[in-house]
Amino acid sequence: MKKIIILMGILLLLACTPKNTIDLLSIKFGEDSAFKLLKGEKYATYPNYVSTSSKKMMVFDGLDLTGYNSKKGMKNYLIFYYKKEDKTIFYYSVSLLDTEVYKKLLEVLIARFGEADYRDYRTDADFNNDKPYSYIWEDKKSKRLFIFVMYEPDNVKLNVMINPSTAQEIPGMANAGCWNDFLYERNKKKDNNYTYKEYLEDEKSKISPALCTTHTKGN
Numbered sequence: 430m431k432k433i434i435i436l437m438g439i440l441l442l443l444a445c446t447p448k449n450t451i452d453l454l455s456i457k458f459g460e461d462s463a464f465k466l467l468k469g470e471k472y473a474t475y476p477n478y479v480s481t482s483s484k485k486m487m488v489f490d491g492l493d494l495t496g497y498n499s500k501k502g503m504k505n506y507l508i509f510y511y512k513k514e515d516k517t518i519f520y521y522s523v524s525l526l527d528t529e530v531y532k533k534l535l536e537v538l539i540a541r542f543g544e545a546d547y548r549d550y551r552t553d554a555d556f557n558n559d560k561p562y563s564y565i566w567e568d569k570k571s572k573r574l575f576i577f578v579m580y581e582p583d584n585v586k587l588n589v590m591i592n593p594s595t596a597q598e599i600p601g602m603a604n605a606g607c608w609n610d611f612l613y614e615r616n617k618k619k620d621n622n623y624t625y626k627e628y629l630e631d632e633k634s635k636i637s638p639a640l641c642t643t644h645t646k647g648n
Contacts, residue, residue, distance in 0.1 A: 450488040453507075453521065458573075458591050462516045463509040478510045489523070489587070492537050496527025498583055505530060520590040531585040535564075538577060538587075542566040545577075547608045547625050547647040556644055565608055565647075567592060569621075576605060607641035624648060 451466060463479050472481035481487075482504040487494040496505040503526050510520040525531040539545075547565035550556040566575040569592070576588040593612075611628045615621070625647030632642045 450485050452491065453486070453489045453523070453589070456518060456521065456589075458519050459512075459517050461518050463511040463518050464516055466509075466518075477513060478508050480506055480508050482506045487523075489534060490537050490541055492533055494523055494525065494530055494534065496525065496530040498526035501526055501583065520588070522589075523587045525585040525587070526583050528582050531579070531582075534585075534587065535577065538564070538566060538575065542568060542575070544648055547605060547611070547645065549605060549607065549645050553643075556646075559646075561646075563605060565605055607639070607645045610639065610641060 456466075466486065467479060467481060467483065470481060470483040470485055472479045472483065482495065484493075484495050486507055487505065494505055494507075497503070505523070505525050505527055508522045508524070509518045510522070511518050525534065545561075545564035546567045547563075548559075548561035549563040550560070551562050555562070562579045564575075564577040566577075568575065572592045574590050574592045577585070578588070579585045608625070611625050614628055614631075615623045625645075629642050629645070629647065632639045
């Protein structure tokens with residue numbers, strides 16, 4: 430019943446999605462130019478990224494990500510990080526300052542990718558009540574990594590990038606330290622099917638279990 434309600438909610442959201450948009454899931458890393466996609470839209474330019482709140486681009490899997498935080502006086506916004514030589518996008522980040530939007534996005538991510546491969550918790554109480562503050566979905570089919578971090582209820586980020594071969598290639602890895610350790614072990618094993626859940630079980634067998642075994646969960 431719960432799944433049916435979530436599905437109905439997502440379908441309603443899709444019906445409200447602005448027309449003439451470019452879904453962020455369709456972005457081709459290393460191919461799409463940030464400036465070509467944003468042609469005719471308002472955006473701010475920086476040395477290696479552009480920032481925008483354009484309705485045209487603020488769509489993820491059909492969900493409208495636009496929103497406004499009256500307390501902060503700021504809109505939700507998107508950042509495209511691009512290569513200096515050809516301006517092609519290699520990573521993007523969505524900042525959600527509207528509390529209602531991030532809840533909907535989390536539902537969309539779970540509906541599309543299932544339970545997160547990695548979930549991190551700030552406190553023991555959050556861990557026991559299964560209230561993560563960060564999630565990671567590893568989509569091996571599209572070779573992408575989706576990192577969802579809830580710094581505060583009105584400060585949530587979704588970072589999307591090419592699935593890295595090493596942890597050092599992941600921006601903002603401080604929000605997922607145990608996933609970093611897992612990648613190291615998986616690379617050492619040379620087994621791409623090795624899961625985070627298996628990693629946690631292996632950690633438990635050690636004399637001094639890592640912090641990951643008591644503060645993270647995953648598939």
